[in-house]
Amino acid sequence: MDLYSLLREFADSWALLALFVVFITVVVWAFRPGSRRVHDEIANIPFRHEDKPARDAGFAARPQEASK
Template sequence: MTYHALREFADSWALLGMTVFFIGVVIFVLFRPKARDHARDAKMIPFREDEKDGQ
C-alpha cells in the first residue's frame, strides 16, 4: 500500500471506527448496571485511610 492509500483509509474508515468505539465505551460506562455504586466506591478510596484511623 502507498502512503496515500493508507492516509485515505485513516481519514475515513479508521476515524469512523475509532468514533464508534469511543461512543460505545461512553455508553457502556454510563449505562451499565451498578455503575453508580462502583463510582461511589471509587470516589471514597482516598478517605479509606481516615476511616481506619478513627478520624
C-alpha cells in the same frame, strides 16, 4: 495510487469511523445503568481509612529505628 495515499484515504474514512465507534462505546459503558455504585466506591478510595489510618508495615519494621 501509492501506499501513502491509500493509507491516508483509509485513515480519513474507515479508521476515523472505527475510532468514533470505540469512543461512543466507552462513553456508553461508563455511563451505563448500574455502574453508579462502582464509580461511587472508586471515588471513596482515599477516605476508606479516614477514622483509623491503615498501618504501614514498611516504616514500622525498620531495624534501625527499632534499636534506638
